[in-house]
Amino acid sequence: MLPELTFNIDHGYLEGLLRGFKSGILKQADYLNLIQCETLDDLKLHLQSTDYGNFLANEPSPLTVSVIDDKLREKLVVEVEHMRIHALQPLAGFLDYIKYSYMIDNVILLITGTLHGRPIHELLPKCHPLGTFDQLAAINLANTSIMLYNAVLVDTPLAPYIKDCISAEDLDEMNVEIIRNTLYKSYLEDFYNFCKKLGGATADVMCEALAFDADRRSFIITINSFGTELSKEDRIKLYPRCGNLYPSGLKLLGECDDYDQVRAVAEYYPQYKELFDNSGSNPGDKTLEDKFFEYEVHLMKKAFMQQFQFGVFYAYVRLKEQEIRNIIWIAECVAQRHRAKIDSYIPIF
């Protein structure tokens, strides 16, 4: 049977709902208004007229950026949780995959936090609510990755991801980074295969998105690894093997020693070449990170062009994340009265 014919039986409601949510994403005109704000209260007043509505109405008047951040995030979380609760398989599994990335972030956040000697009950509220799970609380016991596996991850969906880097070594910052990247690599590959297995339009859209995510990680890992003690062999293990760069591009990346060589690798891939060409570190130039974000937004918007597929759910979460980053950027600029770079947000629609 054509999956399109039966898609709406199980997932039609949620897709409709989601497309409704999507139309609430701030437009360019909204951003133009936002950057004119003088104070955070102005920002609040303007956001009131958008889909965010009264989300800040119950906050006492001297607003802070962190309050806005919390509330923005809370709104996204409520939406995603609502969809997750109403979802049927395989969409439910798909949405869970989206949440896994937040779980990884939380695990890493807590480990880093405990490494710096912060008490766990102070760190827990900082976790992203989409990625909390009960076992997280025991994370301060994890001195080694074995302990991390045993105490925290063993019966969570993340457990298979960590199997590549279990060791009895004490956790230090380097280790944490490796764990993060390994987790993420395995996660991306797993998610990629999951989407592939779903097939149809979902696979079309999601594989492209995840491949981009994988490639971005590979580039960033490479660039960030210069000047650290990470060896090339270790580095190559961290590259997610589901992107467009796999296999030959990753091999080339693994041999890079400086930024120019990375750029040379990107030359082979037209979509990345453009990103590298247009970025720079001079004032006025966009950073490579921003270019990646821009490209991601472009991909995610494209995801909405197809119906009867799950890619839109992923795309919505990513776009919303970008929107939150944008608003927070503007809010920070407003709050710190540093307006010179206020317009370097990444417009979505």
Add this chain to the structure above:
Amino acid sequence: MGSLFRSEEMRLCQIFLQTEAAYACVSELGELGLVQFKDLNENVNAFQRTYVSQIRRCEEMERKLRYTEKEILRDKMRIPDILDNPKAPAPKEMNDLEVEFEKMDNELRQVNTNNEALKQNHLELRELKEVLDGTQTYFAVYGQDIQHMMNEETQGHEEAIIGTRSQQTAALGFYVGTIPREKVPVFERVMRFVTHGTVFLRIEEIAKTFEDPVTGDEMHKCMFLVFYQGEQLRNKVKKVCEGMKGTIYPVPESTQERQEMLHGVKTRIVDLENVLAQSNEHRKRVLSKAQKEIRAWTIKVEKIKAIYHTMNMFKVHLNSLTAECWFPVKAIDDIRRALSIGEKISGSTIPSVIQPMVTDENPPTYYNCNKFVKGFQNIVHSYGVSTYGEVNPAPYTVITFPFLFAVMFGDAGHGFIMFLFGLFMIIKEKSIGSKKLTNEIANTFFGGRYIIMMMGLFSIYTGVIYNDAFSRSFNIFGTHWYPNLTDSELRSSENIQLNPMFAHKNSSAYLIGVDPIWQSAKNKILFLNSLKMKMAIILGVIHMLFGVCLSVFNHLHFRSYIDIFVKFIPELLFLGCLFGYLVAMIFYKWIMFDASRASCAPALLIHYINMFMFKYTSPINGELCDPNLTFYKGQDTTQYIMFFLAILSIPVLLIAKPVYVVVTRRSRAKKSDSYHPSDPLIFNEVPPEDSEITLQVYQNINQGFQDDGHDSFGNGHPKEGPTNGTAVAVAHDQQAPAQSHGGGGHGHGDEETSEMIIHQVIETIEFCLGCISHTASYLRLWALSLAHAQLSEVLWHMVLSLGLTVAGRYVGGVVTFVIFFFWANLTVAILLLMEGLSAFLHTLRLHWVEFQSKFYEGEGYAFEPFTFRRILRMQSLEEVTS
């Protein structure tokens, strides 16, 4: 002019307000609720408007009020409704309110923090008490065995991990604490993974529930006892407990000490409870003070906010504000009064000024409906708000709507129930209305209570006409059929045919409605079908003709007299000659052919078809009786005339109007050049002048406007006061758009012409085809009425009469009693609700499509005055924000 027949006359005016008087004036206008302000700052961001800081202060106050309201509701205190309407306080009082709210808010928050701390303390103490109790019993029961049990439990694991059994030298330590019940499985699991099962964990549920100090929710907790050996395990256990939101309590090792501690805890709990009670008392006091006032406060703050929101729509000059607003002309005196009160309140010395403006913008449509008409007006407006000045179908709908409904719903019994239901809602109007229904369906019914009552009333009437109540007929006045039959005749056959020639008293008929004898006739349906079908056509044609006639009033009002000749008359001819004639034939047949000439009665359908095919068979000797023969003298001539009149009116409809418009446009174009250099670019613009001079001039104009009364509104020539440069400019400014409006934008003639021709073609086709399909559409009156009658008859025969035929006085009574329940329920559910809804929908369609398409445009927009009434109706602040 009747206020329901057409929209109230509306005027666009500018109001010039002194800055200091603006607040009070707007407040008064809000109480009046007859003025719709236009947003003059559309392109200004919300946060860049003039009074944004005041609005922000209001929002801050709202936040505090919301918090207080939430606290009041959390304590399950009621917020009393207030009946009087507190006025918006003066801007000065806003500060007082702010201070008061601030104080209240602070006080409440302080009390709450204290309370929370106390409650937290109390919770911990109670938990400690439970824990101590639990530990005490546990040790009492197992005391000596613990070491042994632990060994047994952990033995296997330890061996697996360490290989050999460790020494028993390390003393047994234990932790006691509580953990939320839902965390228990995770807690157990994590504990096991972390310690590899080398600790001895016991968990027991605490029977008592605890109260969450912050939210006040009920919490279930479990108590845990962990026995461990050695320092390392101790740390691990402690970390797990911390991570899982467990609370560890320092429980001493010896029984004696525990006993003492338990005692101490008990006394402290008693103390704490005293303090808590006092603290609660204080909180109650604070809240009850707010409880009485909070509704009034809410309304006040909302009013202030609404006023500033409105003032944000005004244009700001040096020391005055300019507002543009629509209002009904009739209300001008009220508005003036309101403004003067506002001035008096604010102590402003310079009066505000109302100055009429002329604009080519369409005014909003406003009907001053009472609650009876409102429902019907809403029915009309759901189709489209009437274009300003056009005839409002609502007053006619008041009668035609329930009537057409009743034709389909014709049953006196069902109608009576419906009438009672409507009447009940009307009698209980006040108490239901004040309760504010949350159920959307119930709200819809309540909103249409007058419609329901009217529909019920009319259904009783049509029910009487159909002689139908719960599908039974009543023989009240005595049937006029006299079947004088002998016994043998009765016995001879099952079916006896009554010949109306002999068996009916032909000089008179049954007094009202259908003769009850038809109830028992086999051909009842045939008889009723013929009656109802013809009736449907008659009613439909009358309804449509009425609609066409109403269009005359529109043409007269909009002064397009030509339309009477090129639109109304051809339409009337078309409809009248084709379908009016059909109706006439129906009446002719009814009146002229009785039982004695039954065989000569013409077949109307055949005759009507033949009219279009020009087929006439005239009687040879005038003696022959055949349904297909012409049935009156000169029938063919009449029908030819009718037919050609109708056909000829089509080209008139099609061509006359465009030709007329093109011709007049040409002649006008010859007369005047198409462009006036004096035409202003922006119509509503008032030349910015030195404010003082302008103001004086405006006052003069205002004076003139007052003197002139409504006339100066009409033609847009305010009397020019003492002539002054600015006054002329203003007057001229108003004149110009009026002219160019009358001229009707002759810049782009060709496009408009072709557009108009296409429009005309579509309209003609729509009307002509529409007449035919609409007439057929009215047959739904017959169809639904038939369906309703049949359904109720089925229900009678299949359900209730079954019960009635069961033999036995006593058994039958019980059976009937039970069966009546089903019958009554089915009657209400199927016949009243379902059939009622379907008949309602069909009536709606008949009005929207068949009736209103004949004259109604519905392209206006509703008048939405700035009014405080909405604020009064709301229950709490949540409504405003949600």
